[in-house]
């Protein structure tokens with residue numbers, strides 16, 4: 001199996017029941033209208049038998065669930081056709097710290113090393129009425145049935161493929177109940193369901209695992225692109241936000257990557273497709289619990305990206321969500337990676353965007369709220385960064401809407417220049 005592991009929050013009725021009152025108030029204001037997607041990046045994925053690191057001082061919840069595994073390329077698939085695109089299913093454990101909110105990306109709760117054990121693929125055709133059992137140290141601790149999910153596997157594949165092309169080996173974790181089993185160091189957590197090989201993993205105190213442990217990426221060498229929201233104060237204020245007090249990190253899946261000189265599709269019936277010129281940091285060696293002082297040693301180089309946003313789809317759940325930021329082809333990146341030795345001071349680079357030759361955005365990485373060393377230290381404190389992983393460091397003030405026919409050029413001084421043309425859905429067909 002290879003590919004991106006997607007997951008969905010709030011897909012079990014017990015979760016919607018537990019959070020119903022909160023969803024009628026700020027910042028949510030209404031129950032989620034669409035699936036609340038998130039990504040389990042490659043550092044989280046481990047196999048049966050590999051240890052789940054337990055961060056000291058935290059509460060860690062087991063999240064027994066089922067993963068659907070994509071068998072053939074899926075784009076805008078109807079629910080009734082979805083099963084044709086599913087190669088099979090696997091048991092999975094969506095390990096998590098308890099959700100404090102569903103408002104901003106839950107990177108620290110969901111994306112820690114080893115927080116996504118994934119079992120072997122089973123060529124089942126239906127998991128819509130499957131009992132999923134969790135045992136701790138040989139004793140049943142919980143069970144739930146997939147019939148209580150709000151959206152079935154077929155409905156989830158259809159909904160995600162509406163804006164993100166799914167490739168063979170991609171996976172979708174279909175959800176977990178609100179009440180889950182707390183794990184402790186020394187536990188052996190075993191997930192079982194009829195027709196599947198059991199998925200068992202030991203829970204090991206994070207401190208006892210070697211500091212530079214890296215996880216075998218069993219799915220694919222796809223690198224993870226982390227992106228920062230509101231990392232320039234002037235951009236935060238143009239969106240009427242206060243600057244964040246902690247990095248607002250979200251993840252962009254490889255389906256969104258695009259190359260220099262290519263086209264990006266502006267969805268029909270939207271008001272806002274905003275460009276975002278960004279400096280991207282490329283990680284050069286495995287980083288785990290790295291200090292700010294040492295962080296720049298882990299940088300290989302830099303590249304450029306245009307972190308397009310379809311702001312119409314901003315729901316107040318795990319914001320910015322995948323429908324806003326992880327759509328097919330809406331992250332042109334490149335054209336080259338510039339070695340770090342060629343950039344004297346990455347915190348003093350001018351970023352610019354031209355639309356049809358007119359300069360529309362200009363800013364400087366001197367205004368980053370969270371610096372590159374801070375971001376590497378912050379992320380590597382709770383997850384392993386691997387060579388090739390990337391961090392898009394945010395965009396400064398100067399957003400505007402782009403429409404089909406526009407030529408968009410984003411540039412980072414000394415790093416690169418990325419040309420991209422906007423097309424309509426009709427033109428793209």
Ligand SMILES: O=C(O)C/C=C\CC(=O)C(=O)O
Pocket residue numbers: 227228229230231232235239276307309314319320393394395
């Ligand atoms: O959730 C929001 O309102 C903003 C999210 C991302 C902004 C972004 O990509 C950036 O600041 O760059």
Ligand SMILES: [Mg+2]
Pocket residue numbers: 227228229276278307394395
């Ligand atoms: Mg951005």
